[in-house]
Amino acid sequence: MTYVVTEACIGVKGEGCMEVCPEFCIFSEPVDDMSYIDPARCTDCGACMAACVVGAIFHERDVPRASREFIHINEAWFGHKTGVRMRVREIAAELGQWLPPVSGQ
Ligand code: SF4
Numbered sequence: 001m002t003y004v005v006t007e008a009c010i011g012v013k014g015e016g017c018m019e020v021c022p023e024f025c026i027f028s029e030p031v032d033d034m035s036y037i038d039p040a041r042c043t044d045c046g047a048c049m050a051a052c053v054v055g056a057i058f059h060e061r062d063v064p065r066a067s068r069e070f071i072h073i074n075e076a077w078f079g080h081k082t083g084v085r086m087r088v089r090e091i092a093a094e095l096g097q098w099l100p101p102v103s104g105q
């Protein structure tokens with residue numbers, strides 16, 4: 001099992017969760033609009049969830065129904081970054097959220 005970053009992180013993307021993760025398994029690159037947890041390395045400690053001020057992180061089994069796609073999105077980022085970035089931008093648009101233009105990937 002793993003913890004999962006969901007849509008509340010889009011456009012926020014601080015580093016609070018990364019700073020407390022004992023496994024250093026939360027990642028984001030400058031072109032990303034959110035952060036991603038590596039399910040292969042997450043040890044289920046829950047520290048990141050407590051550190052996220054916007055409530056973006058859930059245990060995999062507790063991810064709200066409307067956000068279940070993010071279970072796949074987090075995992076997929078570690079192999080298909082470009083496709084995931086595009087999908088996250090689509091989701092932001094669906095949610096009516098404005099994001100700054102992509103500067104390059
Ligand atoms: S649950 Fe623990 S190990 Fe997993 S991403 Fe969060 S802080 Fe890192």
Ligand code: SF4
Nearest residue numbers: 009013014016017052
């Ligand atoms: S603390 Fe929350 S908002 Fe900040 S990067 Fe982590 S998941 Fe995203």
